[in-house]
Amino acid sequence: MSSSSVKEFGKAWWSEVYNRIIGAVVFLDDASAECLHWDGGLFNLLSGGAVAVKSLSPFESCQKDNKKAVFITQASSTQVKTIREIIRHSDLTHCILVSTVSLDVVYLEINDGKDVGDAVSSGRGPTEATKQLESMLIEWIGKRQCAVEVVHIPIFTISLTNVVFVTPPYSHIYPLFEGKLIPQSPSVDLYSLSNSERSQARRLASALNSMLDSMNLKEDIYYVGAYSSLLAGILENSPVCLARRKNCLHPASLIIVDRTLDVCGVTSHSTESVLDKIAAALPKFPGHSVEVAVDISPLCKATAVNHPEDIQLSPGCLYHANDDGCVQTYEYMINKSHKEVMFDLYNKLSKIDIQKSPSPKSLLKVTPQSVEKIVTASKGNYDIISKHLGVLQQALAVVQTMKSPRRAQQELLMSLEKQVLQNLAASRDSTSVLHQICHLIKTRKDRNLPLDSLLALITHVYSLVGTEVSFSKQHEDNLTETLSVAIFEDHRSLLRNETGTVVSPEECEEISKRVMGQLKDITQMRKTLTKYTSVLKPCETGVGHEYRGVLQQMVDDLVDTERPDLVDLKHKNEGIKDLLRSGLNILTSKKTRSTKHPLDNSTIIIFVVGGITAEECKRLHRSVITSGIDNTVLIGSTKLVTPVEAMRDVVSL
Template identity: 65%
Template sequence: MMSGSPKEFGRACWNEVYNRIIGAVVFLDDNSAECLHWDGGLFNLLTGGAVAVKSLSPFECAKKEHKKAVFITQSTSTQLQTIREIIRNSDFVHCILISCMSLDVVYLELNEGKDVTDVVSAGKAFTEATKQLEGMLVEWMGKKQCSTEVLHVPIFTICPTNAVFLTPPYQKIYPLFNGNLTPESNSIDLYTLSSEERSQVRRLASGLNSMFESMNLKEDVFYMGVYSSLVAGVLENSPVCLARRKNCTNPVSLLIIDRTLDLCGVTSHSMECVLDKVMSVLPRFPGHSNDVAVDMSPLCVANNCTNPVSLLIIDRTLDLCGVTSHSMECVLDKVMSVLPRFPGHSNDVAVDMSPLCVANIISHPDDIQLSAGCLYHADDDACTQTFDYMINKSQKEVMFDLYNKLSKIDVQKSPGPKTLLKVTPLSIEKIVIASKGNYDIIGKHIGVLQQALGVVQTLKSPKRNQMELVMGLERQVHQSLAASRDSTSVLHQISQLIKTRKERNLPLENLLALITHVYSLTGTEVSFNKQHEDTLAEMLSVAIFEDHKTLLSNPDPGMATPEGCAEMASKIMKKLKDVSQMRKILNKYTSVLKASESGLGYEYVGVLQQLVHEMTSCERPELTDLRHRHDGFKDILRTGFKSEKHIIAYKQLHRSMITSGVDNTLIIGSTKFVNPVEAMRDALAI
């Protein structure tokens, strides 16, 4: 049995923070701020006693009267330099540094290039790091009378559901070896990685170790893939992890699996759950990797003035001299000439209020600056239930759930949910719009209104038609591959799609996701025609040249030339070939395209899904691809297991576990939620 859950672990970490913030200015890095969002948000800090909350930025500082600061940070070298600048530009006498990263890892990074083997082996790295960081804080404050505190609070997880945890600080971790998908040598250890990649492995392993310690877990580590073997190695051999396992008593099996072994699921546009659809259509919430920005303008009104006014009406054309003169005597004339009009008004101006706000903002299509809404609301049980439904329930069930909750606040008294056979986006939107301008209702039910708007905006978006078109193309690809694996014309078909993408209104990035899906799906089973691959490279080169401004966030000047685009297309093709070779190291799970159980055509069955099926099988087949530091395979199903996967696979895994009849606790961990385009960008480094 586990002691607690990942959600309870995260809550306990934040409670540790709340105990130290009274009277302090709190500075958070972006990743910690995202974790805070999933624990209740900004008001948890303000109601807990913080006098101000600021971003961890070198351009920030505190007022002179504020003497206490709390820094919540991942303790990277850049962030420590930022803390130095903030302290030097403020007048603190009491500084608390809350390191979300274990101090033994921070010690290694602070002393990069030095021989610290003896300190680490003796288990003194934590203490030495504390001394170093406290010394830095004292030096930066520059006062004789000051106090410091350095402590480790492992804030790195968020829990969308009780069975899923994500790790925002590690959102950029990816199975890479000096920037490549495959290692150059068969002999791999931490020191064959770049310094940054090595640090990422240590940080991820350290975070998991902290969570296991809090949950009193003693793990057996199983892994599949080269990168996962490195993470497993740190968990198995680190002195800190060894010491923790001696004291923990609850057995658990940990499965770590390389994402790159199977990119089919995450690059597929076939989306079973509502959350996948929302994540693929709406933009990310500013600064976040796991929530979306919802346009809140449908709930806002600008024209709400009711006071009567008397007007003197004069024919303006009688005298145009005064109004066309740039000679302005009064301040109001100057203001009216510079600032934009208040939305919907002709006689007042719009003032940018963002300098007074701490919330991120998004741009409304009409360029009205509004705070973005979001999907997850930790302090509203009804909203957390709906978010869970977005992952685990069908679209129909989610729509009825939203309609049921909205009908309780409906001011227009729409038909009750029991009388409806179908709930459409229009019926949801009608109830939401009925609350427009009613800020008392909006304030009391802001969570469900944001979720409803997010779902409506997703289902009504033109992008949904694009997703469905690509989904249909995927099905055609599956059948083409199944029918003719030796001489398939799939690449020729995709080349034609790229050529005609604008007529079909298909973004290039979605077609690149489809290509990545195809190469991962085929693996080593299909050898594509070289002529077809050359044609695909040519089509990609032309398409990149035409679309590089929208495809690339920061396009290189070379992308403006055909030669630069041809070079990029060549690199993409090399990455795609690497993707197809990823399962070459496996024995049993080399194929993910299986004959459908219905006997009609073929379907995708992921590596992890196949693994779980065999793990829960009564026949107990040998799991040759799952590695363990000891020979043999322990009774993994007695203890439960953890793994790393995508939202769709989460439903499939749960289904496998439930139907197996095995009494198990399943917890799924990943670095972040991704949509097909983001998964493609991670794999192809675009």
């Protein structure tokens, strides 16, 4: 199957799923359900012939008269056990297991601890996995007359725009080595990881391989960072990947980047992107990594007491795949200014307005109040609501973001970030910064600043300075002590404490010391780089300094027509081949072949492991467009992140 874009790649494979669901009860895991939402949602399955759709849970089963089941899962060992429980509590004759993960990886996992090296190295892994899983399904059904099928369908991407995509099943993957940010040894290999980390790396690499296969791309692999080198190694050497490269026709460049090299961009509250502002202000949609939960009680008669936990009213959402106008507005939320998004929403709402508000042309400024007025005029008018549900939910999301108390907190954090940046840039002196942050932590309740947002600010500062500025031991000890007290005071809301037990001051002191250790690790992440060691750059206007991220600097160099040396971008296909080539050159006395450049290939995929923001995507895309290059540049990541989520990835609370 060949598809020219990531959006087409997703659509094409979902159609393969829809071909198999007629008359079936469909069971999905959370990640597959999230991907389905971005392809059109639940009604795609029901209108396609599914008789019921259920969550993949050991407490679910099929009714007696349902004889066919389709499981759409990541096929992890836990999920395979769940499938066994569902089948055993049902009365099936036909069972289809759709593994969204490549079957060679599943084969390694279900045979963990067994010697299956020969089957994997000879490329028989997928075939052997199919046989093994099919025989398991037949055994669980327990009938002679039954039909089973195991098939790999790579469903793992969602396209936010035509050039930006994320991978919900891999949203939890972060560049860590045995839980640490910095690996123990400089030469990292797959077997220096824990079992679960190794499995995650293989799964992500196999997903990228499936995407390249579907898009008929034969890639040159480039990477920046230790974790990315692992993924590049798997893609370079796995038998399935080697076989695919022999058959694919179109050359491409795949650039894999570790998020940990630059955590500033994702912990910053300074964003113009409306989508980032919404994501930071509204709660996540239950079970989703990207979508937000919109309180739609202003549209209907029900009153949500505790949104989104109040189950009497389902939350709304931002993305509506079957409404072209909503898809366009969603892209605007990434790429356009706040003012343009507000005018776009007002324009679309004014066409359904039953109160006849002023036309968009006669308004100088669209305010949250003017948008909210049109939305609430539709309250209880279910005929209008049903026809325009998408745009009404998007409008409510923007209004709720602008009115949210978190918005004022974000504005304050933005101004604090700017102060810190200018202080550090002007003097390269750290004396006042940590003292200032300690004061903020102590007075956080007066300023209505949550501790997790202040921790995001501290993470931002440590990543910003890198090795350029060193903080004094006295100031760091003071910060450790201040944090320890604050963690004790706020531990119920800050720590993921499922049991509800009270944490002692001594435990909070240990947590605080561990957090400081991880922050110090963050300052060392760019030490391995040659050119992109600093992200504090003088402004082009000549006044003050600005943050210019590693990704931004790399992409600016990448698309530069002068083709400056990309010294920090390692090329996986080089190494022994280059040594051989240079040896041959001595014999033939010919001029050395020039180094490969990612722009040599018409398609370039930049993939960030560990998250990206909508603001970064917008800026990177803008750099590509203004450069004038003809190449197609796609930007991907494991997830979209907010500053607090990014902080929690770095600082394990």
